Amino acid sequence: MKALLALFAVLLASAGHAQADPQSAEPPPLEVDVTGGQRAALPIAVPDMPTPQESATAAGGTGALGRQVADIVAADLRNSGLFTPIGPGGLHAVSFPQVTAPDFPYFATTGAQNLVQGFVQANPNGSLTVGCYLYDVAAQNELTRQGYVVQPRDWRRAAHRCADAIYSRLTGEGAYFDTRIVYVSETGPARRRIKRLAIMDYDGANHRFLTNGQWTVLTPRFAPNQQTITFMTYQDERPRVMVYELDSGRTRPLVTGPNMTFAPRYSPDSRFIIFSMAVSGNTDIYRIPVAGGTPQRLTSSPGIDTGGSYSPDGSRITFESDRGGSQQIYLMDADGSNQRRISFGGGGYATPVWSPRGDLIAFTKTGGFRIGVMAPDGSGERILTGGGYAEGPTWAPNGRAVMFTRGASQGELWYVDVASGATRRVPTPLGGSDPAWSPLRP
Amino acid sequence: MTRLTSLTAIAVALSLTAGCAHRRTANELPPEPPSATAAETDATGNQDGNVTGAPLPGSRGDFLQSVPADRVFFDFDSFALDDQDRTTLDAQAAWLGRNAGVRVTIEGHADERGTREYNLALGDRRANAARDYLEARGVAASRMQVISWGKERPANPASNETAWAENRRAVTVVPE
Numbered sequence: 001m002k003a004l005l006a007l008f009a010v011l012l013a014s015a016g017h018a019q020a021d022p023q024s025a026e027p028p029p030l031e032v033d034v035t036g037g038q039r040a041a042l043p044i045a046v047p048d049m050p051t052p053q054e055s056a057t058a059a060g061g062t063g064a065l066g067r068q069v070a071d072i073v074a075a076d077l078r079n080s081g082l083f084t085p086i087g088p089g090g091l092h093a094v095s096f097p098q099v100t101a102p103d104f105p106y107f108a109t110t111g112a113q114n115l116v117q118g119f120v121q122a123n124p125n126g127s128l129t130v131g132c133y134l135y136d137v138a139a140q141n142e143l144t145r146q147g148y149v150v151q152p153r154d155w156r157r158a159a160h161r162c163a164d165a166i167y168s169r170l171t172g173e174g175a176y177f178d179t180r181i182v183y184v185s186e187t188g189p190a191r192r193r194i195k196r197l198a199i200m201d202y203d204g205a206n207h208r209f210l211t212n213g214q215w216t217v218l219t220p221r222f223a224p225n226q227q228t229i230t231f232m233t234y235q236d237e238r239p240r241v242m243v244y245e246l247d248s249g250r251t252r253p254l255v256t257g258p259n260m261t262f263a264p265r266y267s268p269d270s271r272f273i274i275f276s277m278a279v280s281g282n283t284d285i286y287r288i289p290v291a292g293g294t295p296q297r298l299t300s301s302p303g304i305d306t307g308g309s310y311s312p313d314g315s316r317i318t319f320e321s322d323r324g325g326s327q328q329i330y331l332m333d334a335d336g337s338n339q340r341r342i343s344f345g346g347g348g349y350a351t352p353v354w355s356p357r358g359d360l361i362a363f364t365k366t367g368g369f370r371i372g373v374m375a376p377d378g379s380g381e382r383i384l385t386g387g388g389y390a391e392g393p394t395w396a397p398n399g400r401a402v403m404f405t406r407g408a409s410q411g412e413l414w415y416v417d418v419a420s421g422a423t424r425r426v427p428t429p430l431g432g433s434d435p436a437w438s439p440l441r442p
Numbered sequence: 443m444t445r446l447t448s449l450t451a452i453a454v455a456l457s458l459t460a461g462c463a464h465r466r467t468a469n470e471l472p473p474e475p476p477s478a479t480a481a482e483t484d485a486t487g488n489q490d491g492n493v494t495g496a497p498l499p500g501s502r503g504d505f506l507q508s509v510p511a512d513r514v515f516f517d518f519d520s521f522a523l524d525d526q527d528r529t530t531l532d533a534q535a536a537w538l539g540r541n542a543g544v545r546v547t548i549e550g551h552a553d554e555r556g557t558r559e560y561n562l563a564l565g566d567r568r569a570n571a572a573r574d575y576l577e578a579r580g581v582a583a584s585r586m587q588v589i590s591w592g593k594e595r596p597a598n599p600a601s602n603e604t605a606w607a608e609n610r611r612a613v614t615v616v617p618e
Contacts, residue, residue, distance in 0.1 A: 190599035216594055218558060237589060239562070260566060260590055263559040276563065278590065281521070281570030283563035304563040320560065327560060350557040364557050391557050409554070409599060434558070 041084040042170065045112035045137070046074040047091040049130075050099065055122035059152035062128070066120040069130060069159040073116055075203065076163035076177040079415075080401070081422030083170075086112050099133060104140045112137050116166055120155075128152055132162035134169055144169045156205055157441065164440075174398035177202060180438040181403065182220040182229055185209065186411050186431035195433075197231060197244075202396075202437070204427035210244065219263060219392075222438040225270040228290065229436075230254065232262045241275050243290060255288060255295055263306045266290070267334075268314045274298065276306040285319055285336075298336035309353045309361075310334070311376070318342075318352040318361050318376070327366055331376065342378035351392055356439075357399030360418070364391040364404075371404050373418060384416045385423065397439045405433040500541040505616040509533040513613040514572055518606070519556070521567040523575060531572060534614050535579035548573050549613045550590045551597070553606035558592060565590030572612040 049066035059065060067088060074085035092106055099117045107115050115135040123129055127149050134143045146165045148158040157178055164175030185198040195216045200207040211217055211233075220231035229244045241254040241261040254273060255261050263276040267287075274287045277295070283304045286295040299305040303323035310317055314334060321330050321341075329343040329352045343349040348366035355362065360373040369389040374381040384402065393402045399418075403426060406414045411433035413426040426435070497503030506512055512534075514527035523531070538544060550569030552561035569588035577583050598605035 190596050193594065195594075218562075218594070239589065258587075260562065262562050276559065278563055278566040281567045281574075283566065304560060304567070306559045306563055307557075322560075327557075350560055366555075366557065409601060 041082060042114065043084045043086055043110075043112050044077060044114040044116060044166075044170075045086045045091060045107050045110055046070050046077070046088055046116045047094045048088045049118040049120055050094055050096045051120050051122075052096045053121070057122050057128060057152040058126070059128075059155045062120045062122050065128070065155055066118075069118065069120060069155065069162070070116075072156060072159035072203075073118075073132075073163045073166070076160060077166065079177075079203065079424065080167060081417040081420045081424075082167075086110050099131065102135050104135070104137055107137045114143070114166075114170065116162070118162060123149070126152070128155060128158065130155070130158035130162065132158075132165055134166050156201065160201070160203075173400055175440060176396040176398045176401065176437075178441050179397060180222075180441065181413070181426070181435050182210075182222055182231075182438070183413060183428070183435040184217060184220065184411075184433045185428065186433055190409050197229075198428075198432075199229075200428070202426075207429060219434050219436075221265050221436045223266050223270045223290070224268055224439055226438055226442065227270070230264040230266065230273055230275075230290075232264065241273070243273075254290075254292075255286075263308065265309050267310050268312055274308040274310070274317060276308070285317070287334075296336075298332065299339070307351050311354050312356050312358045316376075318354055320350045320352060329361065329363055329374075329378075342376070343374070343381075344378060345374075345381045353393050353395060355395050355399040356397050359399065362393035362395060362402050364393065371402060371416065373402075384418065384421060385414075390414070392434055394435050394437045396437050403435045403437055405435065407431075500544050502616040502618050504541075505534075505537055505544075505614075508537045512615070513611045515607060516568055516610040516612070518553070518610065519564065520610075521564065521571045523571055527572075528575065531575045532579060535576050535581055538576065538581045538585070544616055545585045545587075546617075547615045548576075548586060548588045549595075549615060550588065551595060551609055551611050551613070552593045553609040554593045554596065554601065555606060556593065561592035562590050565592045568610070568612045572614065576614075 048070045051062035051066050055062045070088040074088060077083035077085050094117055096119060099119050102115055102117060115137050118130060118132040121129045130148045132146045136143055144165055148161050150158045160178040163177045168175045179202045180199055181202055182199045185196045186193055188194045194213040196213040197210040197217045197220055199210055216234040218232040220229050222229055227246060231242060233242050239260045241264045242251050243254050244251045260278045261275050264273050266273055271290060272287050273290055274285055276283050277286050282302060283306055284297055284299045285305050285308045286297050288295045301321060301323040303321050305319055305321045308317050308319040317332050317334055319330055320327050327348040327350045328341050329349045330339055330341050332339040349363050350366050351364045353362045361376055362373050365372050369391055370383050371385045371390050371393050372381060372383040388406055390404050390406045393404045395402055401415060401417050403413060403415045406412045411431045413428055413432040413435050414423055415426050416423045497507060510530045510533055514530050548569045550565035552564045556564060569590055573586050573588050596609045598608045
């Protein structure tokens with residue numbers, strides 16, 4: 001049944017505007033339940049957003065922007081797997097005065113349970129105001145309203161924030177649409193694959209490359225404060241962890257010395273990076289201030305200890321180790337004490353990543369290369385992805401969705417909603433691997 | 443396939459340099475060198491372009507001609523050396539003993555059936571296993587550096603047992 005629901009969600013996600021069929025969904029509760037067993041996608045009408053006065057802006061006319069904002073809001077809600085957007089295409093036009101006085105009887109005939117309306121207005125100082133209103137169609141009342149003032153070039157962010165407000169109001173969960181992905185763009189034959197650092201909005205828009213491909217780069221991660229990105233590079237044939245400053249574009253090594261460093265991840269307060277260092281064939285986990293300093297060794301087993309990831313409160317670290325003979329997931333306190341294994345489900349486990357909510361650890365199950373989750377005490381293991389090679393999960397900032405690499409030889413970025421199991425591919429201009437999801441943008 | 447390619451390269455080099463005084467490992471080579479062109483490249487993309495005469499002593503071409511292989515292979519998720527690997531590394535150590543000015547890089551690699559970061563560590567283990575053996579055979583540690591490529595540079599890009607076996611390797615790279 002879960003697979004059917006997932007398939008249903010995928011089909012919905014891939015359908016165009018006109019494909020939304022309100023008759024196919026059970027009458028849903030007012031609120032979306034993302035944790036329980038019933039997960040019918042909620043029909044929600046998203047008509048084009050009018051403008052009080054057509055104006056030219058650096059991002060195009062406000063009328064056109066109103067249609068584009070509605071498109072993005074609908075796409076975001078559809079991407080979550082939890083909503084079935086109706087429109088913008090095929091719906092009656094909404095006039096500017098109707099934004100705050102919806103035609104509820106009309107929208108009731110579309111099958112929508114909820115309604116998103118809004119407007120786009122150009123301001124005298126060159127900025128845009130995007131209004132965003134959420135209504136309950138049956139109850140005929142307003143559930144929330146938000147306004148966003150942005151520069152024209154950031155109009156997509158206003159749309160994502162509108163969708164975030166709707167998602168949060170209807171699910172009770174944290175938002176995640178106004179986010180970015182840093183990942184490794186891949187092209188070329190496997191023996192000479194070119195791997196470039198790239199960054200984009202969570203939905204693939206505003207894509208740009210951060211490195212030129214001269215050197216292989218791997219495993220980028222966002223700092224929680226979003227001021228730096230850490231990643232591994234083979235620059236000068238010296239594989240090691242670097243810190244990239246997003247504002248200045250400067251890059252510096254995290255650690256000096258001849259040993260390979262890799263698998264970096266930030267502490268929740270952005271002050272430290274834990275990383276792995278291979279010394280004479282033995283890999284252990286270390287911690288160092290982002291600003292630099294002396295590495296502090298956290299593990300000392302003769303096995304491979306790598307893939308460290310902090311709990312959201314910073315008190316513990318999950319990591320993988322083959323000290324017991326196979327790759328398994330372990331926990332330790334942030335100072336390296338109290339190390340204990342938590343994965344006992346059979347087979348190998350790798351790349352544990354702690355959810356921002358703290359309730360789950362996502363991992364790669366190495367036997368069939370599937371993405372799964374388990375509670376931090378090792379209980380409740382659940383596999384999220386089906387056939388096809390998958391590895392390297394990264395959490396959405398609300399802890400409800402995971403992005404990962406799919407494909408061993410030619411990588412793609414994929415996304416799975418943890419509750420529904422709905423998956424979809426994340427568009428990238430070339431191949432992609434090693435995604436890292438940013439926190440919500442400030 | 444990689445091992446065959448290496449042997450082919452060696453054989454080609456040998457066929458082009460008959461009478462060379464450095465042909466001390468001739469008895470380890472296939473008896474009948476194929477008539478392949480000199481454009482054969484080894485799995486690291488390197489080529490012995492010296493088609494008109496003997497490789498210079500101490501060169502990569504000399505190394506490839508003088509040893510059974512430039513690489514050793516490992517079992518799945520293992521970094522243990524077997525007898526064949528030790529034979530290969532013994533020959534490499536002997537060559538390095540004769541060419542004391544040469545510094546080498548030992549590349550460790552993994553097949554695709556491991557997660558990215560684990561494979562980086564595994565490649566490092568494999569490179570160090572070869573490095574440690576060479577050091578025990580008298581090659582100064584200061585002449586060797588290791589680099590792990592994890593699963594980032596497969597010798598054979600296919601996804602099957604043959605390819606995986608070729609990709610689980612440690613390659614001793616002599617500068618051109």
